[in-house]
Amino acid sequence: MSRRGLSGADIRERNIAAILRILRTEGPRSRSGLAQRLGLSRSGMTPIVAEMAERGLVREQAGVPLGRGRPPLMLSLTADELCIVGVELRRDRVGCHVEALDGSSLGGVDLSQESIPEEPLRAAQLVASLARQAEQESGRSAVAIGICLPGTPHDGGRVDAPVLGWHDVPLVALIEEALGDAPPALLVTDIAAAATLGPDDTGSEDRLRAHIQFGPGLGLGICEIHPGASPRPESRGIGHIAWPGTTSPCWCGASGCLDTVLGLHVVTEELHRRTGMAAPGPAVQLSAALAEARRAAPAELGAWTDELATRIAWVVRMVAQFEEPDVITLGGYVTALDDRFERALRERLTPAGGIPDGVAVHLSRNDDAAMRGVATAAANLVLDTPLTTLGTAR
Ligand SMILES: [Zn+2]
Numbered sequence: 001m002s003r004r005g006l007s008g009a010d011i012r013e014r015n016i017a018a019i020l021r022i023l024r025t026e027g028p029r030s031r032s033g034l035a036q037r038l039g040l041s042r043s044g045m046t047p048i049v050a051e052m053a054e055r056g057l058v059r060e061q062a063g064v065p066l067g068r069g070r071p072p073l074m075l076s077l078t079a080d081e082l083c084i085v086g087v088e089l090r091r092d093r094v095g096c097h098v099e100a101l102d103g104s105s106l107g108g109v110d111l112s113q114e115s116i117p118e119e120p121l122r123a124a125q126l127v128a129s130l131a132r133q134a135e136q137e138s139g140r141s142a143v144a145i146g147i148c149l150p151g152t153p154h155d156g157g158r159v160d161a162p163v164l165g166w167h168d169v170p171l172v173a174l175i176e177e178a179l180g181d182a183p184p185a186l187l188v189t190d191i192a193a194a195a196t197l198g199p200d201d202t203g204s205e206d207r208l209r210a211h212i213q214f215g216p217g218l219g220l221g222i223c224e225i226h227p228g229a230s231p232r233p234e235s236r237g238i239g240h241i242a243w244p245g246t247t248s249p250c251w252c253g254a255s256g257c258l259d260t261v262l263g264l265h266v267v268t269e270e271l272h273r274r275t276g277m278a279a280p281g282p283a284v285q286l287s288a289a290l291a292e293a294r295r296a297a298p299a300e301l302g303a304w305t306d307e308l309a310t311r312i313a314w315v316v317r318m319v320a321q322f323e324e325p326d327v328i329t330l331g332g333y334v335t336a337l338d339d340r341f342e343r344a345l346r347e348r349l350t351p352a353g354g355i356p357d358g359v360a361v362h363l364s365r366n367d368d369a370a371m372r373g374v375a376t377a378a379a380n381l382v383l384d385t386p387l388t389t390l391g392t393a394r
Contacts, residue, residue, distance in 0.1 A: 013387045015040070015048050020057065020077065020383045024103050028076035030063060049075065055390065056081065057101070077102040082390075083140040084382065085131050086375025088191065089116035089123060089149040091163070091216045091264055092285055092333060097371040098134040101379065106138040108371070113285070116149060118164050123149075124174035131179065143390060144185040146378030147175070148194035148370050150216055152237075159188060162251070163216040185389045187378050192219030193235035195331050197376045198369030207326035210319055211369070212238070214332035216264045218315070222323060233377070238315070239263070262311060264333055275300045287336045294338075302340060309344035316345075316361060317354040324356075331364040 019034055035045040052058045056079055063074035079101040086097040094114040098106040109130055117123045131142050151161025157172020176183045192213035213219040218239035223232070239259035240252050250257035260266060268286045272278070275297035277289065293301040312334060319328060334341070342363055349355045382389045 009387070012048065012051075013385065016052055016057075016386050017383055019048070019052065019075070020101070020386055023058070023075060023077040024101065024379070024383065027102075028063070028074040030072040030074055031060065032072060034075065057386070057390075079143075081140055082143040083134065083138050084375050084379045085134045085142045085145045086194075086371040086373070086378060087127050087130050087145060087147045088194075088371035088374065089126070089147065090191065090332075091115050091150065092287070093367070094126065094130075095371060096130045096134055097368060097375050098138050099372075099375050099379070100140075101143075101382070103376075103379070106140070108368075109133050109137070116164065120166060120169045120171060120174055124171060124178045127175050128178035131184075142184045144187065144378035144382050145175075146187045146189065146194070146374035146376075146381075147171075148189050148191045148374040150191055150219070152190055152235075153188040157186065157188060185378070185381050187374070187381055189233065189374055189377060190219055190221070190235050191215065191332075191370045192221030193223070193233035194221065194374035194377065195329060195364070195370040196221040196223030196233045197373030198329075198364070199372055208324070209327045209329065210323050210325035211329045211331060212315060212319060213370070214262060214264070214312070214330065214334045218258050218262055220319060220323070222325065233373075238319070241318070243311075258315065262315070267308065267333065271301075271304060274304045286333050290336060290338075305337060305341045306344045308337070309341055309348060313345055313348035313353065316349060320355050320359045320361075325359065328359060328361045329364055329369065330362070331367060331369050335364050335367045 015038055018038055022029055022034065022037070031045055031049060032042065035042055049058065049060065053060065057077065058075050059078045060073050060075050062071045065071040082101055083106055084099050084101065088095055092115065093112050094116060095108060095110040095112065097108040100106055117126060127147055131145050135142055149161065150163050151159045151166060153159050157170060159169050159171045160167055171188055172186050175186055192211050195211040195213060196209045207225065209223050209225060211221040213221065217237060219235055220238045221233050221235040240250065240254060240257040242256050243258050243261045246256040246261055248260040249255045250260045264286060268289055271289050271293060275293040277292055277296065316328060349361050351357050355361065
């Protein structure tokens, strides 16, 4: 029997990966169209489709007739028992996004008043409990879990997160232990990098995207997206760049860092001070402080909002000029601010204000960009090596 192009398991897996990726990004496709794109003969496709169907990854059914003759057979992604979970652990929010292998949303869990535990073991247990909740609510089993948090992942699933006091924490091993037998594929990234993979309503398919995350630390995630390729986000911290004219000591040991004028705790405390509210405890949420300021000191809140917009525009300008991205998205606590902030920011983000023409700047509409982005990264893990990943999940 002729099995052209199917001499090894690697090639088989690569073909299955390519088909999965096309079906995820483009929706149902005809068997003959897929064969053509992969450079396979019709008979070469037969065993591949059979294996995918047997594993429950695809369904094949007759499509819409094209003129005369039999309607083409269309393959669509199914995997009805599987889901991908994207977990976001932040100082001001904890939650997860659940999606099917074809990228469609299956809902999520939102613990907006929770915070990432500083104890690594408890953080790992929280991920496991979010994953279990996601599985229960979707009625599917998780084949991959992506986790994003305010820290830097290293090889071997170890994480440094100075804002949490974490140094070389074996987070992936802790999560695997918390999940028990046969854990799904795990991937850890930082929030800013994850958000570059999140949904983008700008239709910028193959452009360089940068995301600035305003949180306990300032993160910059950048991602070059090529059509059909697996996007690989990377990130750098930008919190320790010197802010002109400031000398406040930073937790990094230097002084005058961006983190000392734009960190989550700093702006929350500042808002309290400026609006004459009681000094906050460390657990006070910015959203609660904003609600209180809106009620008690609207004029002071307005002035503070304008001033914050000036500082944030400075950061955006710096990223626009140094990274030269096509799109910049902003996430984190800035999404909790009101319309006045957005108007003030827009006024400052002009070519005259140093933003090059053609750079689109967007405030994340909903604050789900990072958890959806890390779900995409986890899905890519499955799509890149489907037989290996799905094999371990069983
Ligand atoms: Zn610093």
